[in-house]
Amino acid sequence: MMQLAVRPEPLLNVDNLVVEYGLGNKTVHAVSGVSFEVARGETLGLVGESGCGKSTLGRAVLQLRRARSGRVMFDGQDLTAMEGEALRKMRRRVQLIFQDPIASLNPRRRIGDIVAEPLIIAGVKDAAERKRRVHEVLVAVGLDPDIVAGRLPHEFSGGQCQRICIARSLVLNPEFIVCDEPVSALDVSIRAQILNLLEEMKARFGLTLLFIAHDLAVVKAVSDRVAVMYLGRLCEVGPSEQLFARPAHPYTDLLLRAIPVPDPDVRPAESVATGEPPSPIAPPSGCRFRTRCPRADQQCSAQIPELREVAIGQFAACHHPRA
Amino acid sequence: MSAPLLSIEHVAVELPTPRGNLRAVDHVDLSLAAGRTLGIVGESGCGKTMLSRAVLQLLPKKAKLTGRVIFDGEDLVRLDAERLRRLRGRDLAVVFQDPMTSLNPVLTIGTQLMETIQEHLELDAAAARKRSIELLAAVGIPAPEQRLAQYPHQCSGGMRQRIAIAIALSCEPKLLIADEPTTALDVTIQAQILDLLAREQRRRHMAMIIITHDLGVVAGRADEVAVMYAGRVVERAPTSALFKRMHMPYTEALLAAIPKLDTAPHTLLPAISGRPPDPTRPLRGCSFAPRCRYAAGRCHEAKPELKGAEMPEHLYACFYPIRMAEGIGA
Ligand SMILES: Nc1ncnc2c1ncn2[C@@H]1O[C@H](COP(=O)(O)OP(=O)(O)OP(=O)(O)O)[C@@H](O)[C@H]1O
Numbered sequence: 111m112m113q114l115a116v117r118p119e120p121l122l123n124v125d126n127l128v129v130e131y132g133l134g135n136k137t138v139h140a141v142s143g144v145s146f147e148v149a150r151g152e153t154l155g156l157v158g159e160s161g162c163g164k165s166t167l168g169r170a171v172l173q174l175r176r177a178r179s180g181r182v183m184f185d186g187q188d189l190t191a192m193e194g195e196a197l198r199k200m201r202r203r204v205q206l207i208f209q210d211p212i213a214s215l216n217p218r219r220r221i222g223d224i225v226a227e228p229l230i231i232a233g234v235k236d237a238a239e240r241k242r243r244v245h246e247v248l249v250a251v252g253l254d255p256d257i258v259a260g261r262l263p264h265e266f267s268g269g270q271c272q273r274i275c276i277a278r279s280l281v282l283n284p285e286f287i288v289c290d291e292p293v294s295a296l297d298v299s300i301r302a303q304i305l306n307l308l309e310e311m312k313a314r315f316g317l318t319l320l321f322i323a324h325d326l327a328v329v330k331a332v333s334d335r336v337a338v339m340y341l342g343r344l345c346e347v348g349p350s351e352q353l354f355a356r357p358a359h360p361y362t363d364l365l366l367r368a369i370p371v372p373d374p375d376v377r378p379a380e381s382v383a384t385g386e387p388p389s390p391i392a393p394p395s396g397c398r399f400r401t402r403c404p405r406a407d408q409q410c411s412a413q414i415p416e417l418r419e420v421a422i423g424q425f426a427a428c429h430h431p432r433a
Numbered sequence: 434m435s436a437p438l439l440s441i442e443h444v445a446v447e448l449p450t451p452r453g454n455l456r457a458v459d460h461v462d463l464s465l466a467a468g469r470t471l472g473i474v475g476e477s478g479c480g481k482t483m484l485s486r487a488v489l490q491l492l493p494k495k496a497k498l499t500g501r502v503i504f505d506g507e508d509l510v511r512l513d514a515e516r517l518r519r520l521r522g523r524d525l526a527v528v529f530q531d532p533m534t535s536l537n538p539v540l541t542i543g544t545q546l547m548e549t550i551q552e553h554l555e556l557d558a559a560a561a562r563k564r565s566i567e568l569l570a571a572v573g574i575p576a577p578e579q580r581l582a583q584y585p586h587q588c589s590g591g592m593r594q595r596i597a598i599a600i601a602l603s604c605e606p607k608l609l610i611a612d613e614p615t616t617a618l619d620v621t622i623q624a625q626i627l628d629l630l631a632r633e634q635r636r637r638h639m640a641m642i643i644i645t646h647d648l649g650v651v652a653g654r655a656d657e658v659a660v661m662y663a664g665r666v667v668e669r670a671p672t673s674a675l676f677k678r679m680h681m682p683y684t685e686a687l688l689a690a691i692p693k694l695d696t697a698p699h700t701l702l703p704a705i706s707g708r709p710p711d712p713t714r715p716l717r718g719c720s721f722a723p724r725c726r727y728a729a730g731r732c733h734e735a736k737p738e739l740k741g742a743e744m745p746e747h748l749y750a751c752f753y754p755i756r757m758a759e760g761i762g763a
């Protein structure tokens with residue numbers, strides 16, 4: 111296939127985003143200067159280990175958590191500068207799907223009302239119109255509205271609850287959805303159903319996705335490009351196939367080799383990983399990965415590595431990337 | 434062949450629930466020789482944890498257990514509480530998904546290790562302390578001496594799991610049961626813990642049962658794999674034989690449904706439709722039949738037995754096993 115020379119104007123452009131939490135008199139450096147963009151119609155996968163700041167980043171993009179500094183440009187407008195009514199209007203165009211589908215549904219409300227709620231908040235007054243929309247999205251996610259609309263969340267399994275959450279996120283016809291670990295809480299045999307559904311919805315409704323997960327294979331299955339995060343910073347971003355085939359950053363490499371492969375002929379690499387991630391309260395100077403990195407040297411503790419292009423479309427933040 | 438270290442014979446576990454009796458484990462037979470590793474794989478609710486609890490005799494009070502669990506020549510089901518207590522923690526050890534299940538939050542790590550050691554082995558305080566330090570070092574805890582004075586909450590999740598493993602290993606058990614030992618951990622830490630378990634298992638010639646929902650976890654590390662579905666073992670084989678050729682459609686479908694690292698982006702995943710049956714409403718036929726693409730009349734009428742065909746150690750419970758002779762069932 112021919113490589114397009116010009117990338118289309120990104121739908122989302124995140125520039126140098128910093129998000130912190132206060133913890134007593136300490137500061138949790140959850141997201142520290144993260145920049146990336148997502149083209150219209152693209153899925154960007156975001157992977158990293160627990161506590162590295164994925165959810166914080168996702169929430170900050172949607173302005174559910176305000177950034178300390180940096181910009182989030184969505185369709186040419188700076189969300190970080192928006193407030194009140196303008197922000198509320200904008201929020202209809204962006205949605206969030208959570209990891210725990212059961213907990214994110216109000217246990218006392220009927221499915222039909224749960225899915226209709228965003229419409230009410232958005233001021234859709236016509237009840238028939240609301241009913242039509244709810245019907246449409248429930249069918250789209252593979253549920254029978256006549257059967258499910260009148261029921262309560264506890265009557266459904268985790269996988270079905272995630273379908274309901276997806277329906278709710280689609281009801282306002284959004285352009286962009288942050289999926290925060292949407293299949294992590296689901297059983298293996300159910301995950302593929304939901305991943306397929308997300309792909310189908312994306313194609314059908316022309317969605318752009320930020321897909322967060324800690325499972326690399328899951329991320330790769332749905333993402334055009336993948337961003338790897340470690341302790342509040344991006345290590346590497348690139349086209350999925352390329353990044354998995356030739357990781358340039360030592361952390362990406364480590365992650366890839368640590369995954370247990372369901373094939374007995376692939377012997378697990380003996381202890382590829384050493385040590386544990388440091389605390390985001392006191393991240394290491396220079397490169398945040400240096401305390402676990404086999405390639406670390408003097409420069410790595412002295413200087414923060416910036417994201418630089420190491421191959422076409424592939425960027426790594428490392429002083430000694432693999433060529 | 435000598436008698437196996439562990440032999441699970443026709444074990445069934447029933448739990449009363451408001452919705453009726455729940456058959457968590459439905460007549461399982463398994464055995465394990467000394468020094469070997471058995472992987473038990475299945476999704477949540479398939480009964481794998483209840484089965485391990487039946488072996489450990491740590492079932493909920495209202496659970497009803499039938500069958501026999503022969504460990505080292507004794508039927509654990511019939512053992513009195515005192516004998517059991519002495520066996521657990523010494524010959525029979527366990528590591529849980531959440532290390533805090535076995536750690537006491539108000540005692541220091543040193544106290545917990547030394548208590549276990551002194552309860553089961555005749556060692557004085559100084560010797561127990563020395564052994565504790567050795568164990569912590571063996572499970573990869575940096576500065577083990579200093580750790581002894583710390584409390585579990587002062588350690589990360591990965592460190593806590595290492596400590597739980599150190600306690601489990603402290604009396605040289607003959608069998609270690611690890612129930613989802615790495616599910617709560619990050620992938621780089623998971624690899625470290627699995628390596629640690631494998632290394633100690635070899636070194637101590639200990640038998641091990643790894644319980645997991647992840648076929649990837651057992652693929653490179655278990656000698657034999659048993660796949661559970663809806664309370665039953667539906668396929669069981671030496672690991673390499675199983676991955677080479679899966680006979681039970683559920684096993685095959687489960688493996689196929691997992692996204693792999695070499696799956697190209699945006700490929701439609703071969704998902705398994707539907708979901709497992711309600712365990713309080715057991716099906717008459719094969720439990721997987723409603724989701725199985727090979728299911729035919731017989732599958733809905735009767736339960737296929739777990740048995741071997743061309744390879745006696747490869748067992749499967751299916752009327753129409755995959756590719757016996759180009760799609761023709763047995
Ligand atoms: N409300 C909060 N107050 C203080 N610290 C927080 C808060 N929320 C998150 N953190 C901290 O910020 C860091 C990033 O957390 P975040 O939840 O974004 O990570 P994550 O990558 O989503 O992790 P996971 O994979 O576990 O979901 C962590 O150190 C976390 O403990």
Ligand code: SF4
Pocket residue numbers: 359360361397398399400401403404405406407410415427428429430431
């Ligand atoms: S910058 Fe240095 S420490 Fe960081 S990943 Fe690269 S080599 Fe390792």
Ligand SMILES: [Mg+2]
Pocket residue numbers: 164165166290
């Ligand atoms: Mg998160």
